[in-house]
Amino acid sequence: MDPRTKRNPGNNTTSSPPTLSLTNTSKSDADDRVVWKTSTTTDITGGVIATVLLNTSNLVIRSPGTTLWESFKHPADTFLPTMKLGIRYKTRTGERLVSWKGPGDPSPGTFTYAMDPVTLLQLYLWNGTRPVLRNGPWTGYMVTAWHPKNTSSQAVVNTDDEITLPTGCTLSDLQFESWNDSLSSWEVLGEWMSLACNRYGHCGPNGYCDNAVASPACKCLDGGFEPVSLEEWSTGEFSGMRSPDLFVLVRNRTEEECAAECSRNCSCWYWQ
Template identity: 40%
Template sequence: SSTTHVFATGRPSHCSLHAPWSIDMDLSRSATCTVAAVAVVCLMLPRPCAPAGDQLAVGELLLLGKSVVSDGGAFALGFFVPDDATPARQYLGIWYNNIPGRPTVVWVANRETPLFANRTSSSSGPAPALALANDSTLVLSGADGGVLWTSGVPSVGTSSSSSSAVLRNDGNLVVRSPNGTALWQSFDHPTDTLIPGMKVRMSHRTLRGDIFVSWKSPGDPAPGSFSYGVDPGTYIQLLLWNGTRPYWRSPVWTGIAVTTNYIGAGTVIYTAVVDTTEEISTAFTVSDGASPTRYVITSSGEFQVVSWNGTASAWATLDSWPGSSGCSRYGYCGAYGYCDVMAAACRCLDGFEPANAAEWSDGRFEQGCRRKEALPPCGVLDGEGFLPMPSMKVPDKFLLEGGNRSAEECAARCAANCSCVAYAYADLQSSSAKGEVSRCLVWVGDLVDTQMIGGRMAVNGETLYLRVAVAAAASRGIRRQPRKKCKQKRTENCAAGGSKCPDAHMHFLFMVLQAQRQGKKNQLNREPKQADRV
């Protein structure tokens, strides 16, 4: 097949190509020839075909040393040099226009194919440039005429000499049709930086989403080892990967539609989550008058939120994950261990103890923790319950139970299966657009990557209910109430935490365990076996 690129302009200026033309060939050669032809025509004219203001029209070239500035002056599009050691190596990118010093780049087009500006070419040959083809494709060509990068033909096909590429004041480069329809935008093709208005998305249908990838090094925009995006296995948490391995994990979404973080110095960050039938997405905005603020994945694997400090004329790191303690890295404290974020220390979940006390004392936590007291055999009607641990980032590897269950039904779901070791429940009525009103998570394997969180992240904490033996529960002062003092007819009052039934929730769960084990079907579709118990 062949691709036709035609460069023309509808602007009544002497930079116009009055006779549109085309060449049928593959994308690379076609784009090369058309860009070269435009360059030749422009070089013959009194002034170059340079873009004006905040946009690039068909037939105009963005050359080295030139830039397009957004209408409000916040961002610029042009060529930059990331490292003084190799000044000839240049990239097309978007950066903050009003931040002094070396450009703070938020988006890069040709990450893997730098433009070498020291290459020479004849005066009549092509010049390194960015151009917009009449099929609304952005094409970056080098000094030798080769195509270094293209935006690709928009999914909504159009061919018009009136299309334009506009750099908006939020930092989004948008190719739009004459009627204003967005045909392509840089926000849909992120690099390593998340700025206000950008989304981190995942499609429920394809399980594909936006992936942010770190630079290879501070001076090399090529893709690095670390990436960030929505977890395709669950869609309700975000992951930072090192290669293909999880490196850090966000708290699981608890259904809160908008969270507010007061950063200080007049900056407030609002984070919104939108869950529809098509996709789930998260984005952030900042308060009016706030300093430039962004999230970035560093080449060393830190996911940071930074804000510009005008007084110090430097970027200030407001928060960073996993953080310097190491405790927050994925699975650092081992199975059934958790990271106490505020203390920056590994601890065992309630009812558990270090599997190897000597290694634990030496700061080696790979073996994690083990139960202080084993659970009774499956089928025993007594001797265990659920112990609540509040303010937790719940573990990974959970099963998401649907069906808009109540808190009691979620508890029963776990209690009905001997393999279930924990559960967590959240109310989604305020945020989901899919008709879901609750979220029930259950765990049937090792509890890995758990944290007790505080500070600005405390709003994301939730209660994790651990299945433990009665003795372990009693060690925390939570005891099963004698059944004669809290009979079946008062179960509803107990479940609601009535004052006449102390530790009522714990008692209710013991009753659920008994009821479910007296013949109800295993709703997790797993045959309860002693070997499954942890």
């Protein structure tokens, strides 16, 4: 069996078998230390509580007529089919992928992959609070330089409450995988960090990453720009470019109303 997810919030269990308690649904070690819990605030008094592992790999805790907790809303390092990443408009909170601390240590690492809580419509890979890379913003369509080895699709669902992307993250790599029935193994369709041009701020200020050549390279913008340091430029030391868009989502407006709102905002450069 090839495990797809492992849960470890950073607390190491003892050698004695752990137990699963169906009160607030927590996992405890032999010394009664809580090493993981659902933290649900739903009233679960009365009725029968059941924990069910669905065919989608979603672990769901139910009471009659109510879902108390599900693992797909609290992802670890792996994004499986029918999962979604999103942001709630009111709370600016949402799901995120969290890397392992190391290849053999499933406790939470420093890398996270989630929607940006400020702009809402683009996904970031973060190292702590520092952005490593981001995808293009969603404006009704999305442009990307990533070419998977197989056909894949992505849907954006926008409601009054949230915007979500229903569609493994190890250390700083973000891989897209598909199960191969004939080989009984996972096939890597693509790896986001495999292209240097995908890295956040790769070419520094006033530079751009030319991805149209056989070997992608950083170049200066036209208009007399030159590298600040020829030594750093020749060795590939770049930083600080591709700053966040910081665009504002204005909902339920006509084209004329969007134009008027942009004209009243001195920081608004463009609207669509």
